[in-house]
Amino acid sequence: MHEKWRYKTFGFNAFINCSGGFDHLTKFEQMHSFKLLIFIASAAFSIALQGQDSLWISRGEWTDIPDSVQSIRFNSNPQWSGINSTLSRVPGESSTLFLINTDSISHTWGLQVEGEEEWELAAFDSLLIPIPAMAQGTYRFGLLDESGRVLGASGQLQVGLEGEYPLFHWNLGDWSMERMASADAGYPVDWDSPYVPEQFTINERTFPATVDDSDAFVALSLGDTCLISIANHGFMDHVFHFHGFHVTMMTSTHHPQRIGWSKDTVPIRMGEALTVRLIAYQVGLYPVHNHNLIAVTNAGFYPGGMITQIHVTP
Ligand SMILES: [Cu+2]
DSSP states (O other), rough: OOTTTTOOOOGGGGGGGGGGGGSOOOHHHHHHHHHHHHHHHHHHHHHHOOOOEEEEEEEEESSSSSOOEEEEEEHHHHHHSSSSSOEEEEEEEEEEEEEOOOOOEEHHHOOOSTTTOOOOETTTOOOEEOOOOSSSEEEEEEOOOOOHHHHHHHEEEESSOSSSSSSSEEEEEEOOOOHHHHHHTOOOTTSOOOOOOOEEEEEEEEGGGGOOTTTTSSSEEEEEEEEEEEEEESOOEEEEEEOOOOEEEEEEEEEEGGGTOOEEEEETTOOOEEEEEEESSSSSEEEESSSGGGGBBBBTTTSOOSSSEEEEOO
């Protein structure tokens, strides 16, 4: 574990007695609230100073799916959102990322790139993490500790995908409410017990909410070329079927030998991140869906889960 980048943001207990506005809270809660406030202020200051991207690790109620449940997310600001943020970098340039852990337990950060190390982040602490120079493509990042992983703190890093074409992204997730509730309560995950996910999401939403998401709903004009970056953050393999179009594989973390393949069905292995190119050669509204029947339901009810649409207008 690396320590050299660690920012010390604590040691403010001496100021607690001046916090007159916290009368309704216990001494412990006062201390905690005040610490968090100072902590967020110092994090914001560091960002203003250095200008690098930052992500907040936060725990909250995920209300974007039919079963509302506690989850952990990477948010782009201190405000809670049930949707993980996406990072963007230019190819071939190293950079940094400022991580702020607002959760009351420690977490482990990992960028899913060969040779990258894991970084431990204490409760209510922050950390400046180096991001290596990378080739164009879609990559995954996330929390690697059990609760961070099971509660869904995972996102995608897009390198060199912005600018030339319209860009869409699909973060794939499968979720067992029982496993999440258990992880949220702090119990260890029983990885040997059968895994029965009930919810299947694209960008943390289930169909039909997926088509209200401008990142997931592929809206194009006839003749447009677009890129779709797809990352499988779940605990099983997924496979997507495109109606109306073949897509060309541009990048893949797990199957570089498939680059250049043109297919209407794209498997995305557990942990894989890939980029496909789609050319809108015909008008119409076309579904894209997971080929696994259970993954196009919401808790068993069809249609739901991992379905979105491609809409090409004249
Ligand atoms: Cu189909």
